[in-house]
Amino acid sequence: MVVEANSGSTLAAVGVAGTGSSMAVHGHQLSTVVPSSVTGEEVNYELADADLLHKLHYVRAVHVFRAPPLTIRELKEPMFPWLDMYFPVSGRLRRRQAAEGEEAAAAAVGRPYVRCNDCGVRIVEVDCDATVEQWLEAEAERGGLCKALAYDKVIGPELFFSPLLYVQITSFKCGGMALGFTWAHLIGDIPSAVASFRKWAQVLGGNKAPAPTLRDPLAVPPSAPPTSVTVPPSVKATAAPVGDHWVVPTTHDMVSLSFHVTEQQLQELRLSATKGHRREVVGPFELVSALMWRALAAIRGPEEEEATRTVTVVKTGAAPTSGGGPRPALTNEHRIGHVVFATGGSSPATADVAKLAALLAGAHLEEASAVAAAAFAGADDADVVVYGANLTFVDAEGLEVYELELAGRRPAHVEYAVDGVGDGGAAVVHRDAGGRGRTVAAVLRRGKADRLRAAIRDALRVA
Numbered sequence: 065m066v067v068e069a070n071s072g073s074t075l076a077a078v079g080v081a082g083t084g085s086s087m088a089v090h091g092h093q094l095s096t097v098v099p100s101s102v103t104g105e106e107v108n109y110e111l112a113d114a115d116l117l118h119k120l121h122y123v124r125a126v127h128v129f130r131a132p133p134l135t136i137r138e139l140k141e142p143m144f145p146w147l148d149m150y151f152p153v154s155g156r157l158r159r160r161q162a163a164e165g166e167e168a169a170a171a172a173v174g175r176p177y178v179r180c181n182d183c184g185v186r187i188v189e190v191d192c193d194a195t196v197e198q199w200l201e202a203e204a205e206r207g208g209l210c211k212a213l214a215y216d217k218v219i220g221p222e223l224f225f226s227p228l229l230y231v232q233i234t235s236f237k238c239g240g241m242a243l244g245f246t247w248a249h250l251i252g253d254i255p256s257a258v259a260s261f262r263k264w265a266q267v268l269g270g271n272k273a274p275a276p277t278l279r280d281p282l283a284v285p286p287s288a289p290p291t292s293v294t295v296p297p298s299v300k301a302t303a304a305p306v307g308d309h310w311v312v313p314t315t316h317d318m319v320s321l322s323f324h325v326t327e328q329q330l331q332e333l334r335l336s337a338t339k340g341h342r343r344e345v346v347g348p349f350e351l352v353s354a355l356m357w358r359a360l361a362a363i364r365g366p367e368e369e370e371a372t373r374t375v376t377v378v379k380t381g382a383a384p385t386s387g388g389g390p391r392p393a394l395t396n397e398h399r400i401g402h403v404v405f406a407t408g409g410s411s412p413a414t415a416d417v418a419k420l421a422a423l424l425a426g427a428h429l430e431e432a433s434a435v436a437a438a439a440f441a442g443a444d445d446a447d448v449v450v451y452g453a454n455l456t457f458v459d460a461e462g463l464e465v466y467e468l469e470l471a472g473r474r475p476a477h478v479e480y481a482v483d484g485v486g487d488g489g490a491a492v493v494h495r496d497a498g499g500r501g502r503t504v505a506a507v508l509r510r511g512k513a514d515r516l517r518a519a520i521r522d523a524l525r526v527a
Contacts, residue, residue, distance in 0.1 A: 087202055089190040089212050089234055096227075098184035099154055100144035109152040109178035111250060112285035113436035114396040116176060117299070118249035120312045121451050121484040122218065123257045124505075125245040125465075126210040128477040130196050132241050132470040136189060136233060139243075139470075142267040143231075147185065149275040150260055152394060153251055155180040157223040160444075175444040176223070176250075185229040188215045196240035200477060207322040207517065210479040210505070214244030218484065220309035241470075246483075252394040253432075254380050254480060254492070258463050259393060265468045276393030295439050296430070298376045298402035300453035300486070301446060312449055312484045320506070321513040322479060325352055327500035329524045337417040346421040348502050349493050353377075353457040354420035356491060356504070359519040360455060361412035363512055371488070372412055373405045376456040377427040380463065400450065401429035424457065452486025452507070460494040461502075481505035 147154045155178040162173045192199065203209045215230040228251050232244035247257045263276065279285065295301060302313055325333075330348050337351060346354075353375075361372040380398045403423045405412045412420060440446045450456070465478045474497075481492050491506035508516060 086194045089192050091191045093189040095187045096184040097143040098182050099147040103151045103180045103182050107180040109180055114432040115250045117436040120310050121249040123247040124214045124481045124483050126213045126479045127475040128242045130476050131239045132473050146264040146267050151180050152178050153229050154182050154184050156183050172444050186227045188232040190234050192234050192236050195238035196236050208320040211320040213242045214246045218311050223308050253396045253398045256394050262468050298400050300449050306447045312486050314487050316487050317510040318507050319510045319513050322505045325502045346425045349459045349461050350421040350424040354417045357420050363515050369411050374454045376454045377401050378458040380460050396432050399429035400435045401427040403427045449486040451482045451490040452488045454488045456490035458492040460492050479505045
């Protein structure tokens with residue numbers, strides 16, 4: 065974790081365990097960008113239950129460019145009008161306070177909301193002593209390097225001082241650049257983040273497309289009726305309240321891991337998994353996730369067999385369109401569910417990949433709002449873990465994450481991940497640069513990540 069400093073300060077180098085010093089980033093310079101116009105007086109953005117369900121989690125997005133011919137100032141300038149459109153992102157969190165004569169609303173006391181006070185997003189400028197090609201080579205070999213290209217900061221313990229978005233701009237010695245976004249998940253899910261970042265790039269390119277449609281900031285989103293009287297197995301409440309420091313409590317040290325599955329490897333995996341089995345309708349997400357599920361179950365061993373029988377599945381939809389599309393631009397509307405590998409003499413560690421993939425494909429999924437209603441059980445706020453409550457797989461295959469272009473240049477590498485992950489671990493699966501392979505970005509327990517990488521390489525015959 066990086067300790068935040070005042071604008072203009074310099075922090076010690078920050079790297080990733082196991083990487084060379086040339087891959088570290090250093091010289092952190094902090095500044096703030098605010099909307100170009102005043103949002104208004106006393107404008108509050110109410111958070112839905114589905115938003116608060118994800119308050120302990122963060123979306124990390126990294127885009128690496130070989131040589132975008134842009135200065136830091138040129139990158140910042142479109143952020144001012146961009147934040148006019150996404151003004152809640154510039155706000156700060158508050159908790160609802162009781163007012164005189166408002167006894168009927170007492171149940172909402174303490175519920176978080178966003179005060180749209182235009183405090184802005186934090187910009188972090190850093191340097192890396194490697195070239196982009198050196199970095200890409202190291203990332204392909206070891207994985208997990210994107211973690212250092214996004215600012216590692218969580219909300220709290222003082223809510224009113226905590227930005228909801230950090231944008232880290234990393235300058236490589238060759239002239240290349242990386243943009244790393246650390247996005248508070250309560251503002252929106254991965255599709256919301258993808259659409260928001262793309263809109264900024266469109267403004268940068270001179271695009272005059274209409275502003276996205278946001279929820280009415282003054283309207284309290286209605287709570288969905290609970291579909292269950294108990295917390296669903298796909299999520300877990302924290303053992304103790306976290307207060308205003310929004311960090312997922314874990315008993316293990318969690319580290320980042322990433323790897324690439326090529327189109328050819330996917331084809332071979334599909335042929336291998338379906339050989340001798342009835343062909344199931346499963347896609348790359350299910351196949352890759354099943355391979356990871358089996359490998360991690362074997363690594364964790366018999367002592368954790370029961371824990372690895374249940375996995376959480378998160379399915380994202382398409383990103384909102386420029387004009388608002390079928391859903392508001394800032395929302396948590398992905399679907400959440402779980403699957404259980406039934407007992408009966410076998411375990412996920414020895415199961416066929418085809419069987420596990422079929423289970424994942426058949427997961428019963430509910431809207432996040434319904435999951436939140438069951439998890440909150442009538443309360444206005446709760447501390448819940450989604451990612452890492454169990455081993456969690458996030459399907460982001462439908463998102464065009466490479467469409468964020470700078471000066472007409474596509475990124476050389478993109479990685480979307482989630483941070484703030486529980487002990488169960490989590491992995492996001494999305495398309496690679498060509499669209500036919502897959503990038504997997506995971507957060508797992510230290511000591512298990514390297515073993516998983518070796519197991520995946522062996523399974524894909526790339527060891």
